[in-house]
Amino acid sequence: MDTMLDLLRLGGDQLLGRFSGPLNFRLLVMPTVVTLIALRAVWKDLRDGRPAFLGIWIQDPVERKRVFHGWFKDVGRIFLIAVALDIAYQLLVFRWIYPGMVLVVAVACAVVPYLLVRGPVHLIASLLHRKSRGGNESQTQPKQEIK
Numbered sequence: 001m002d003t004m005l006d007l008l009r010l011g012g013d014q015l016l017g018r019f020s021g022p023l024n025f026r027l028l029v030m031p032t033v034v035t036l037i038a039l040r041a042v043w044k045d046l047r048d049g050r051p052a053f054l055g056i057w058i059q060d061p062v063e064r065k066r067v068f069h070g071w072f073k074d075v076g077r078i079f080l081i082a083v084a085l086d087i088a089y090q091l092l093v094f095r096w097i098y099p100g101m102v103l104v105v106a107v108a109c110a111v112v113p114y115l116l117v118r119g120p121v122h123l124i125a126s127l128l129h130r131k132s133r134g135g136n137e138s139q140t141q142p143k144q145e146i147k
Helices: 002-017 026-048 053-059 061-093 099-140
Strands: none
Touching: 002 099, 026 061, 026 099, 053 061, 053 099, 061 099
């Protein structure tokens, strides 16, 4: 049990050290880039009339492959850059590579911001889009009387 606590403590110390160590800019820049990519994907989904990312993933097994390829295209390169930068960081600071930490940092920098932004922004944007579209239709088209 002490070994597990020591590993968790070491992992926590290593993660916290990334904020003040070399290459710390990546912890701000990469989530920002991923957020912009997610916003672009939401805009494209709304323009094409597609439902939310997670909704398609869960409900439609036929579309799941297309959604995964789009997600991988959006996040894949950033994820690989996050892996490469964290490996460089670990070699500079620890003179060793910890693969588990590399994956944790890469997922935290690339995957988590994408998922946290794309879902809620799509929901809010689709609600605003429906509301504005509904408001415009009632103003431009006169109501027909039922005889």
